[in-house]
Amino acid sequence: MSKRIxxxxxxxxxxxxAVWENGKSRLIPNMFGEYxxxxxxxxxxxxxxxxxxxxxxxxISYPDSTASVFKRHMGTNKEYFLGGKRYLPEExxxxxxxxxxxxxxxxxxxxxxxxVISVPAYFSDMARNATKRAGTLAGLxxxxxxxxxxxxxxxxxxxxxxxxxxxxxxxxGGGTLDVSLVECFDNVIEILAVSGDNRxxxxxxxxxxxxxxxxxxxxxxxxxxxETYAVIKKSAENCxxxxxENKKADMVVNCPDITAKMEISRKDVTQICLxxxxxxxxxxxxxxxxxxxxxxxxxxxxxxxGSCKMPIVQxxxxxxxxxxxxxxxxxxxxxxxxxxxxxxxxxxxxDVKDMLLTDICPFSLGIGISDARFPRQTEQLMxxxxxxxxxxxxxxxxxxxxAHDYQKKICVRVFQGEAMYTRDNIFLGQMEVEIPPMPxxxxxxxxxFTYDINGVLQINMHIPLTGEKKQLVVVNSELxxxxxxxxxxxxxxxxxxxxxxxxxxxxxxxxxxxxLYMQCDGEFRExxxxxxxxxxxxxxxxPYQIPKVxxxxxxxxxxxxxxxxxxxSVDSSLLQDADWYDxxxxxxxxxxxxxxxxxxE
Ligand code: ADP
Ligand code: MG
Numbered sequence: 028m029s030k031r032i033x034x035x036x037x038x039x040x041x042x043x044x045a046v047w048e049n050g051k052s053r054l055i056p057n058m059f060g061e062y063x064x065x066x067x068x069x070x071x072x073x074x075x076x077x078x079x080x081x082x083x084x085x086x087i088s089y090p091d092s093t094a095s096v097f098k099r100h101m102g103t104n105k106e107y108f109l110g111g112k113r114y115l116p117e118e119x120x121x122x123x124x125x126x127x128x129x130x131x132x133x134x135x136x137x138x139x140x141x142x143v144i145s146v147p148a149y150f151s152d153m154a155r156n157a158t159k160r161a162g163t164l165a166g167l168x169x170x171x172x173x174x175x176x177x178x179x180x181x182x183x184x185x186x187x188x189x190x191x192x193x194x195x196x197x198x199x200g201g202g203t204l205d206v207s208l209v210e211c212f213d214n215v216i217e218i219l220a221v222s223g224d225n226r227x228x229x230x231x232x233x234x235x236x237x238x239x240x241x242x243x244x245x246x247x248x249x250x251x252x253x254e255t256y257a258v259i260k261k262s263a264e265n266c267x268x269x270x271x272e273n274k275k276a277d278m279v280v281n282c283p284d285i286t287a288k289m290e291i292s293r294k295d296v297t298q299i300c301l302x303x304x305x306x307x308x309x310x311x312x313x314x315x316x317x318x319x320x321x322x323x324x325x326x327x328x329x330x331x332x333g334s335c336k337m338p339i340v341q342x343x344x345x346x347x348x349x350x351x352x353x354x355x356x357x358x359x360x361x362x363x364x365x366x367x368x369x370x371x372x373x374x375x376x377x378d379v380k381d382m383l384l385t386d387i388c389p390f391s392l393g394i395g396i397s398d399a400r401f402p403r404q405t406e407q408l409m410x411x412x413x414x415x416x417x418x419x420x421x422x423x424x425x426x427x428x429x430a431h432d433y434q435k436k437i438c439v440r441v442f443q444g445e446a447m448y449t450r451d452n453i454f455l456g457q458m459e460v461e462i463p464p465m466p467x468x469x470x471x472x473x474x475x476f477t478y479d480i481n482g483v484l485q486i487n488m489h490i491p492l493t494g495e496k497k498q499l500v501v502v503n504s505e506l507x508x509x510x511x512x513x514x515x516x517x518x519x520x521x522x523x524x525x526x527x528x529x530x531x532x533x534x535x536x537x538x539x540x541x542x543l544y545m546q547c548d549g550e551f552r553e554x555x556x557x558x559x560x561x562x563x564x565x566x567x568x569x570p571y572q573i574p575k576v577x578x579x580x581x582x583x584x585x586x587x588x589x590x591x592x593x594x595x596s597v598d599s600s601l602l603q604d605a606d607w608y609d610x611x612x613x614x615x616x617x618x619x620x621x622x623x624x625x626x627x628e
Contacts, residue, residue: 034370047367066123068093084541148175194208240291533562
């Protein structure tokens with residue numbers, strides 16, 4: 028069998044890995060049997076690196092040595108200092124990729140050397156290159172980067188491979204909304220238009236519910252402490268999630284200065300969030316307009332992202348798109364499943380329909396020119412060669428002439444961006460050729476831009492008069508790491524001490540306990556500590572008992588977690604009126620027995 032290729036959804040909050048298997052795309056579970064691995068990295072005191080679930084627990088207990096949401100800064104030089112070492116976003120991403128690669132190798136029972144990784148459609152060239160470097164650092168060859176909406180559409184298409192269809196991909200996450208129209212036609216997948224609102228997400232709903240609560244309780248918003256507001260917002264989010272399951276929910280806030288409960292319904296939330304819905308509608312209408320497609324001619328509506336789980340969001344989409352209903356599959360899985368399909372295509376599997384992925388270029392690419400009509404103007408103008416929203420691959424040539432009398436050379440400076448002046452756009456590279464000194468307008472220079480779907484930009488210039496030709500391939504070395512650095516780092520990464528997989532579940536439980544310890548107080552703390560000490564003791568003393576003790580501990584922690592969610596802050600007063608402790612213990616004993624029996628089967 029040929030070498031396996033995996034598909035990876037490298038997400039802001041969570042990452043997933045998929046593979047093409049037995050004629051379909053399949054998600055690969057991690058050590059916990061879960062598909063979602065938190066995109067969080069943490070460095071322990073002894074230098075051990077934790078990635079995923081265990082690292083996420085450390086966000087609260089060890090915020091200084093833990094990093095999350097670094098995807099937002101991909102391709103920049105933003106620095107994260109963890110355990111006294113400096114990390115770039117691409118390095119942190121590399122650690123997440125390395126983890127997913129390990130999970131995939133364990134699942135497949137073979138080595139994996141190549142991956143297809145998805146990125147947002149609006150990712151700049153730099154962010155795309157940084158994503159590839161992250162792959163290299165993780166020991167993965169990444170030839171193909173796929174846009175997230177294309178991946179989601181591929182996953183949607185997998186259901187009915189025989190049909191040509193226009194899909195609306197609606198990706199609504201925690202802080203961003205991305206809407207894309209994707210066409211699958213005759214083996215070609217093409218993005219027709221993209222739009223979005225990069226400041227609209229699930230968090231805005233939390234904010235609204237929190238404000239509503241403050242208003243209903245007659246609280247003075249200006250006087251609330253930062254901590255109190257954070258508690259209110261967290262409980263607003265819990266309440267929002269509860270409303271996904273039920274039509275009504277209680278919002279409970281219990282912290283030193285406030286004890287209050289408020290009932291809220293889906294209808295209330297719809298009322299107080301009307302302006303958010305209006306903002307949700309805008310990019311949807313924009314893509315339809317840009318692509319000149321009517322709402323009726325959309326075949327699939329593909330929901331992606333956690334905020335799509337809200338029934339009121341689904342209802343609103345049904346309303347504005349004139350549907351009877353929506354066909355909903357797990358919004359968290361769509362992109363990864365599509366990456367799995369793409370991996371299958373790349374592996375050249377016979378059981379997957381060979382699709383040619385075309386993408387669009389989410390930004391304009393061009394060169395800096397002087398406007399001959401205004402010779403005294405020194406600012407260079409941006410002359411766009413490949414306009415934003417062009418389908419890829421694309422190759423386009425433009426003709427320019429010398430701007431000044433008897434100038435000796437022509438310099439082609441390449442930029443990316445939408446601003447009028449090049450100074451406000453991103454500089455990608457430059458090249459120069461000498462020309463014979465002649466009056467302005469007499470030396471012709473042809474400039475060709477070729478941009479492929481793997482994000483490689485090639486620029487060719489040609490002076491017909493002299494026959495001179497030059498080529499530039501854009502590799503961004505200013506931001507992120509240079510190739511040299513990647514090679515150096517790679518050696519370093521091979522030696523990195525990643526938390527061993529077999530130990531992962533234990534580490535996770537320990538970190539979970541540490542976080543709970545921080546969030547509780549009084550007798551709860553003592554109890555957590557006592558049980559954790561026992562667990563640590565067993566880890567050394569009797570490895571065979573570990574799974575048993577761990578399960579026991581997990582049940583206890585889940586109980587504490589539940590109590591915390593309900594009361595928001597857990598204090599010892601809870602212990603007094605509740606005889607939960609003994610009763611619960613009996614219960615856990617019982618459930619523990621059940622588990623055991625299951626295990627024996
Ligand atoms: P990202 O922004 O990283 O792409 P996600 O797609 O995971 O994130 O979406 C995160 C958002 O989804 C958060 O605002 C979260 O509150 C919301 N969310 C997750 N699950 C639910 C649910 N069951 N009901 C309502 N909102 C949810
Ligand atoms: Mg997302």
